[in-house]
Amino acid sequence: MTPEAQSLKAAEICRLAPVIPVLVIDDLAHARPLAEALVAGGLPALEVTLRTPQALAAIRAMAEVPGGVVGAGTLLTPADVKAAKAAGATFGVSPGATERLIAACEDEGLPLLPGAATASEIMALLERGYTVQKFFPAEQAGGAAYLRSIGSPLPQVGFCPTGGISLKIAPDYLALKNILCVGGSWVAPKEAMARGEWETVTRLAREAATLARGA
Ligand SMILES: O=C(O)C(=O)C[C@H](O)[C@H](O)COP(=O)(O)O
Numbered sequence: 001m002t003p004e005a006q007s008l009k010a011a012e013i014c015r016l017a018p019v020i021p022v023l024v025i026d027d028l029a030h031a032r033p034l035a036e037a038l039v040a041g042g043l044p045a046l047e048v049t050l051r052t053p054q055a056l057a058a059i060r061a062m063a064e065v066p067g068g069v070v071g072a073g074t075l076l077t078p079a080d081v082k083a084a085k086a087a088g089a090t091f092g093v094s095p096g097a098t099e100r101l102i103a104a105c106e107d108e109g110l111p112l113l114p115g116a117a118t119a120s121e122i123m124a125l126l127e128r129g130y131t132v133q134k135f136f137p138a139e140q141a142g143g144a145a146y147l148r149s150i151g152s153p154l155p156q157v158g159f160c161p162t163g164g165i166s167l168k169i170a171p172d173y174l175a176l177k178n179i180l181c182v183g184g185s186w187v188a189p190k191e192a193m194a195r196g197e198w199e200t201v202t203r204l205a206r207e208a209a210t211l212a213r214g215a
Pocket residue numbers: 022049073074075093094095136162163164165183184185186
């Protein structure tokens with residue numbers, strides 16, 4: 001898969017909804033009902049972070065949920081890319097980007113949302129053909145004001161900012177021309193998941209899905 005095809009596919013996934021839930025799955029039994037609750041609330045694109053031992057099995061279970069588009073987050077190595085693809089992930093997300101990781105995603109045909117946080121990192125990815133990027137950690141790295149400034153010299157890059165974003169501040173990002181969507185974990189609170197309160201997750205997803213996008 002070429003970088004251009006990767007970016008096209010990443011843009012398509014980012015445009016499915018204003019928010020991509022970032023999910024940390026501690027209990028495999030949560031995977032399916034969580035995906036169902038989020039999709040029912042209007043958030044089809046789901047990022048399962050490879051941060052727990054259950055993550056790959058969770059991706060496998062969630063990939064079977066009708067209407068869901070399940071990706072793997074926290075991709076760090078070519079082995080992660082292979083494992084995510086084998087589990088049924090249809091896209092990948094990484095906090096940063098390395099040449100080995102990018103090449104593995106291109107070889108495996110796994111569309112990647114590579115991470116960047118500085119002008120030079122964004123430019124390096126752009127030079128490599130990646131016009132759709134994750135901005136991480138969004139709030140800590142400068143937030144919406146930073147992305148507005150980056151949009152002046154680099155208007156050709158579309159971002160999915162992630163890290164520290166909440167329902168309250170998501171509109172600041174979504175109003176910007178260079179934002180495709182935002183990522184966030186707030187739609188799947190740990191306590192609600194532990195208690196099996198899936199209707200709470202659907203309600204949070206519905207709120208997030210109706211956020212307006214300026215661009
Ligand atoms: O695991 C990854 O690939 C990451 O890059 C980290 C996540 O994007 C953040 O952990 C988002 O979580 P919140 O800040 O709680 O919304």
